[in-house]
């Protein structure tokens with residue numbers, strides 16, 4: 445009875461939503477474990493396109509349970525809006541969504557502090573999604589956060605909201621000369637959302653334990669990716685949560701012994717949104733072509749994504765840290781038109797070779813990618829469902845990625861639809877998933 449995590453190996457937006465959606469049928473519960481509505485999972489089913497920001501994409505599958513774990517940060521008004529939108533599309537939450545009582549709440553002061561702090565950073569800004577994610581996790585670590593369970597204790601909630609608003613207003617005025625926030629209106633709006641959220645709130649760690657005891661299988665849906673991970677990413681240009689497979693455990697309360705496999709998702713090229721080093725970024729016409737063909741615009745903010753070539757050291761690092769022995773390669777069809785496809789196999793920094801990603805982000809920022817060029821296939825791969833039907837050069841390209849990253853390629857996505865996917869029969873991860 446295998447439990448599995450689906451995690452990003454680059455800088456997010458690898459197409460994890462599609463892989464989760466595809467594998468959902470083999471699982472009973474889909475759990476989000478970190479991040480918040482900074483994430484954006486686009487799932488296309490027939491003519492309908494869904495962009496989910498906070499609710500696990502498993503909700504689109506009737507009969508599957510979804511959990512928002514303790515490691516997620518929740519903007520309560522945003523969550524209720526997303527639920528209402530999905531309900532208007534005919535998606536039912538009845539008995540299918542549980543929200544951890546230990547998850548932290550994103551409140552208006554988090555967004556205000558983030559906006560002021562980002563503006564103050566000028567050229568050094570992180571380029572966040574302005575959703576209040578970082579400041580909410582800051583409060584969590586500072587032990588002043590407000591959690592979902594607090595919503596149901598008006599006196600506790602009142603005390604915490606007023607104390608926090610006082611501190612934030614002092615900070616906003618002293619450091620950023622920004623306008624103060626009104627504690628009473630924040631408290632009132634929280635009281636208004638509390639009743640609506642209550643039916644969904646539970647001790648999800650205990651619920652998951654019982655579910656596993658009853659033989660239910662769990663799929664952990666990662667948001668962002670390892671290179672945006674607070675510990676392992678390109679710090680400080682990262683998000684503020686544990687986006688790796690370790691986060692799946694701390695962010696849900698599921699023990700390490702109960703995670704049996706990890707699929708790392710990697711685009712056949714690379715993209716990044718926001719600031720920070722991105723050695724294989726291509727700023728010329730080829731980059732523009734990748735953006736146009738891959739429709740590379742942020743699902744949460746609409747910002748154009750920075751585009752570049754596949755970075756082997758980045759994905760190899762991800763494979764190691766995530767324990768992702770199997771990769772799902774997405775958007776291979778975006779490369780269909782290129783005559784030659786460069787792959788970054790290492791970096792050059794001040795006359796020396798770097799084989800692995802350096803911890804020093806400022807070194808990575810100056811490192812030059814060392815490329816090996818591979819022939820393109822210049823034929824459409826859209827919708828191909830068998831590896832043998834791929835043009836030979838595309839098969840060779842995938843083989844190179846597999847060898848260099850030291851990971852098995854278990855799936856290849858050849859278009860946005862569920863059925864536009866190559867699934868490598870007999871791959872060890874699929875055997876694991878199908879194991880009863």
Ligand code: IMP
Pocket residue numbers: 455456457482483484570571572573574575576577578667668672681682683684717718719
């Ligand atoms: P934050 O998560 O809003 O604090 O943003 C921190 C960094 O992570 C910024 O560079 C964002 O662009 C990036 N980021 C956050 N969420 C996503 C995502 O879902 N996809 C890609 N980049 C993201």
